[in-house]
Amino acid sequence: xxxxxxxxxxxxxxxxxxxxxxxxxxxxxxxxxxxxxxxxxxxxxxxxxxxxxxxxxxxxxxxxxxxxxxxxxxxxxxxxxxxxxxxxxxxxxxxxxxxxxxxxxxxxxxxxxxxxxxxxxxxxxxxxxxxxxxxxxxxxxxxxxxxxxxxxxxxxxxxxxxxxxxxxxxxxxxxxxxxxxxxxxxxxxxxxxxxxxxxxxxxxxxxxxxxxxxxxxxxxxxxxxxxxxxxxxxxxxxxxxxxxxxxxxxxxxxxxxxxxxxxxxxxxxxxxxxxxxxxxxxxxxxxxxxxxxxxxxxxxxxxxxxxxxxxxxxxxxxxxxxxxx
Amino acid sequence: xxxxxxxxxxxxxxxxxxxxxxxxxxxxxxxxxxxxxxxxxxxxxxxxxxxxxxxxxxxxxxxxxxxxxxxxxxxxxxxxxxxxxxxxxxxxxxxxxxxxxxxxxxxxxxxxxxxxxxxxxxxxxxxxxxxxxxxxxxxxxxxxxxxxxxxxxxxxxxxxxxxxxxxxxxxxxxxxxxxxxxxxxxxxxxxxxxxxxxxxxxxxxxxxxx
Ligand code: HEM
Numbered sequence: 001x002x003x004x005x006x007x008x009x010x011x012x013x014x015x016x017x018x019x020x021x022x023x024x025x026x027x028x029x030x031x032x033x034x035x036x037x038x039x040x041x042x043x044x045x046x047x048x049x050x051x052x053x054x055x056x057x058x059x060x061x062x063x064x065x066x067x068x069x070x071x072x073x074x075x076x077x078x079x080x081x082x083x084x085x086x087x088x089x090x091x092x093x094x095x096x097x098x099x100x101x102x103x104x105x106x107x108x109x110x111x112x113x114x115x116x117x118x119x120x121x122x123x124x125x126x127x128x129x130x131x132x133x134x135x136x137x138x139x140x141x142x143x144x145x146x147x148x149x150x151x152x153x154x155x156x157x158x159x160x161x162x163x164x165x166x167x168x169x170x171x172x173x174x175x176x177x178x179x180x181x182x183x184x185x186x187x188x189x190x191x192x193x194x195x196x197x198x199x200x201x202x203x204x205x206x207x208x209x210x211x212x213x214x215x216x217x218x219x220x221x222x223x224x225x226x227x228x229x230x231x232x233x234x235x236x237x238x239x240x241x242x243x244x245x246x247x248x249x250x251x252x253x254x255x256x257x258x259x260x261x262x263x264x265x266x267x268x269x270x271x272x273x274x275x276x277x278x279x280x281x282x283x284x285x286x287x288x289x290x291x292x293x294x295x296x297x298x299x300x301x302x303x304x305x306x307x308x309x310x311x312x313x314x315x316x317x318x319x320x321x322x323x324x325x
Numbered sequence: 326x327x328x329x330x331x332x333x334x335x336x337x338x339x340x341x342x343x344x345x346x347x348x349x350x351x352x353x354x355x356x357x358x359x360x361x362x363x364x365x366x367x368x369x370x371x372x373x374x375x376x377x378x379x380x381x382x383x384x385x386x387x388x389x390x391x392x393x394x395x396x397x398x399x400x401x402x403x404x405x406x407x408x409x410x411x412x413x414x415x416x417x418x419x420x421x422x423x424x425x426x427x428x429x430x431x432x433x434x435x436x437x438x439x440x441x442x443x444x445x446x447x448x449x450x451x452x453x454x455x456x457x458x459x460x461x462x463x464x465x466x467x468x469x470x471x472x473x474x475x476x477x478x479x480x481x482x483x484x485x486x487x488x489x490x491x492x493x494x495x496x497x498x499x500x501x502x503x504x505x506x507x508x509x510x511x512x513x514x515x516x517x518x519x520x521x522x523x524x525x526x527x528x529x530x531x532x533x534x535x
Contacts, residue, residue: 253372292358304498311502315509321429
């Protein structure tokens with residue numbers, strides 16, 4: 001009896017007291033984070049801009065007053081060097097995308113009226129980037145709900161921050177981080193009304209309230225991306241870009257919580273090779289999550305079936321022997 | 326005339342009926358969650374409903390379980406669950422022999438039910454395993470799934486939720502087997518249905534003495 005209690009206590013404790021250990025190791029974890037091993041050839045040159053745009057405060061010489069003036073940079077004008085030098089376009093000089101005239105200060109007024117390059121301007125038809133299928137992404141985007149906002153200023157850059165965008169899911173080592181990264185792209189507008197109101201006259205929408213129907217919302221938003229439910233499945237690109245109107249969003253639980261879970265054609269598309277891992281259905285998901293209904297183990301199911309059958313047969317025999325007397 | 330003994334006090338009977346109802350709800354909703362398909366299935370409870378009812382039934386079952394444990398500590402009922410080292414395996418064997426052959430030869434039960442011995446050794450052992458090993462593990466792992474934040478993330482490189490879920494499903498399966506066997510063994514009373522009457526009325530018809 002004591003032995004049993006010890007066993008239960010041990011199993012219980014060892015499984016559930018360990019969050020403490022996890023917490024400690026997590027705290028110890030990301031200190032030595034790789035900021036930028038990459039040295040840009042334009043590092044020096046970019047400092048021309050970063051000296052003002054790299055932090056909250058900038059200085060310039062006011063020629064009329066004949067002295068240095070300190071002022072605050074507007075928040076969107078602040079660019080994080082660390083993030084810039086790990087982004088996809090880290091090898092760029094600021095003036096590759098922005099006019100050379102920005103070296104002047106105050107920036108000439110007509111620069112405001114300029115147009116920025118589109119992704120397709122550089123990436124369209126380029127063999128080197130063929131695997132990304134920019135054209136296909138572009139045509140998906142044209143069918144998405146956001147495309148009608150182009151007149152208001154919505155572009156690919158609205159989701160792909162020009163100074164920070166970094167591919168994530170394609171070479172993801174930590175899926176949870178990717179999910180967070182991708183969801184923040186959407187939340188940067190959908191739960192940031194300052195930005196949202198630039199594009200729409202719609203009042204503020206509480207995105208968390210709108211998803212109240214999803215139990216354990218926090219767990220879900222940590223384990224699936226917004227686009228899992230909101231974009232149409234497109235098997236030929238890695239990240240489907242066709243965001244559908246809210247009426248078409250996935251609401252039914254069994255779209256994910258089932259044997260043929262849609263997660264396998266979205267979030268886990270890249271890793272999915274159709275194999276099952278040690279008898280698990282959709283085993284690849286297990287590295288990250290356990291999705292009820294999608295991760296059944298075929299071996300265990302088989303064993304349980306056999307045990308159950310044997311039990312029923314034994315009972316059957318017993319009944320027979322009792323009746324015979 | 327047979328003698329009546331009062332074996333199942335009121336609280337055990339209420340505990341038992343609640344426990345049974347919750348257990349059935351948990352099995353049905355649990356299976357529904359595990360086997361949902363992309364299309365809704367006629368026999369299955371929908372996933373949302375399954376999750377909700379599984380959670381509700383589980384919480385009731387847990388509270389009920391606490392009552393069971395507390396009751397067995399406070400009242401004398403707990404003494405029926407105390408395993409004894411002495412003759413442990415031989416008693417199990419004797420009872421096993423009775424179930425597998427003796428009873429077909431109309432032998433008398435080796436451990437007749439009395440006020441001091443509600444359960445035969447085998448029955449007692451199985452009840453202890455079910456109530457004090459499998460069910461607590463089922464409950465602990467269930468709480469782990471209900472509140473995933475307290476569940477360890479990784480253990481030996483496997484997601485903690487996967488292990489927790491394993492434990493949960495394995496225990497649920499074992500208890501389901503227990504459930505079936507339990508219902509069956511409860512037909513082994515003096516008459517096939519007499520024990521079911523007893524867990525409702527509380528009184529046991531003692532086997533006729535010589
Ligand atoms: C349709 C479902 C069920 C039926 C018909 C049933 C029937 C019975 C009967 C007739 C008894 C009294 C005989 C005896 O003491 O062995 C009993 C006792 C007991 N049953 Fe069940 N049962 C059911 C479900 C369950 C479940 C799901 C559990 C636990 C998970 C359980 C646990 C117990 C325990 C621990 C006792 C002994 C209670 C005590 O007197 O201390 N039963 N049951």
